[in-house]
Amino acid sequence: MITTSDPNLAARLRTFRSHGMIRPADGEPWRYDMPELGYNYRLPDILCALGQSQLKKLPRFAAQRQALAARYDAALADLAPQVRVATRPAWSQPVLHLMVVLIDFESIGQTRHQVVERLKTAGVGTQVHYIPVHTQPYYRMRYGELSLPGAEAWYESCLTLPLYPGMTFDDVDHVVTTLRNALKP
Numbered sequence: 671m672i673t674t675s676d677p678n679l680a681a682r683l684r685t686f687r688s689h690g691m692i693r694p695a696d697g698e699p700w701r702y703d704m705p706e707l708g709y710n711y712r713l714p715d716i717l718c719a720l721g722q723s724q725l726k727k728l729p730r731f732a733a734q735r736q737a738l739a740a741r742y743d744a745a746l747a748d749l750a751p752q753v754r755v756a757t758r759p760a761w762s763q764p765v766l767h768l769m770v771v772l773i774d775f776e777s778i779g780q781t782r783h784q785v786v787e788r789l790k791t792a793g794v795g796t797q798v799h800y801i802p803v804h805t806q807p808y809y810r811m812r813y814g815e816l817s818l819p820g821a822e823a824w825y826e827s828c829l830t831l832p833l834y835p836g837m838t839f840d841d842v843d844h845v846v847t848t849l850r851n852a853l854k855p
Contacts, residue, residue: 671713671718671721685706685708686708686709686711687708687709687710687711687712688708688710688712689704689708689709689710690704690705690706690707690708690709691703691704691708692704692705730835731765731835732765734835734837735765735766735767735833735835736763736764736765736766737839738769738833738837738839738842739764739766739769739833741839741842741843742755742769742831742833742842742845742846743755745842745843745846746771746846746849749849749850749853751774751777752773752774752777752778752853753771753772753773753774753849753853754771754772755769755770755771755772756770756771756772756828766833767833768799768830768833769830769831769832769833770799770828770829770830770831771828771829771830771831771849772824772827772828772829773785773827773828773829773853774827775826775827778853778855779855780853780855782798782829785829785849785852785853786829788851788852789848789849789852792848792851792852793848794831794832794844794845794848794849795832796829796830796831796832797829797830798825798828798829798830799828799830800825801825802818802821802822802824802825803821804816804818804821831845831849832845
C-alpha cells in the first residue's frame with residue numbers, strides 16, 4: 671500500500687502497479703501501451719480492508735514505538751561507548767521499526783555471533799540489519815568489488831534488538847538487562 675499527495679507520483683505508481691500499461695485517452699477501449707516495464711502490484715480486496723483497519727491503529731502503534739525507543743535510549747545510555755544507539759537526526763521524530771544498536775565488539779572482547787548466541791540462550795531474539803547490498807552476489811556481479819567503508823563499519827557493529835508495539839517497558843528493561851549480561855566476558 672502506498673499513499674502520496676503528489677498527483678504525478680500517484681499516476682506513475684498506478685502505471686507500475688498495472689504492468690506498466692497506460693490507456694490512451696482516445697481510441698479503442700481495449701487499447702493500451704506499455705512505455706516502460708511495470709508489475710502486477712495490486713493488493714487483493716481483503717488485504718485492502720485489513721490495511722484500512724490497521725491504519726486506524728497507527729497513532730497508537732507510533733506512540734508506543736516512540737515510547738519504547740525512548741526507554742531503550744535511556745536504558746542503554748550508560749553502556750556507551752561500547753554500545754551506542756544508532757543516531758537519529760535531531761530534527762526528526764521517527765517511529766522506529768527497528769531498534770539498532772552499534773556495539774564495539776572488539777572492545778568488549780566478544781564477537782557478534784557470541785553475543786547473539788548468549789542473547790538467544792536467554793530468550794532474546796536479535797537480528798542484523800542489514801548486510802551491505804554491495805556485498806551481495808547480484809551487485810558484485812553487476813558492479814564488481816566495491817569498498818564502502820561506512821556501510822561496512824555499520825555492518826560490523828550493528829545488532830537489532832526487539833521492538834514491536836506489543837512490548838512493554840518491562841520487556842525493554844529485560845532485553846537491556848539480558849544484553850548487559852551477554853556483553854560480560
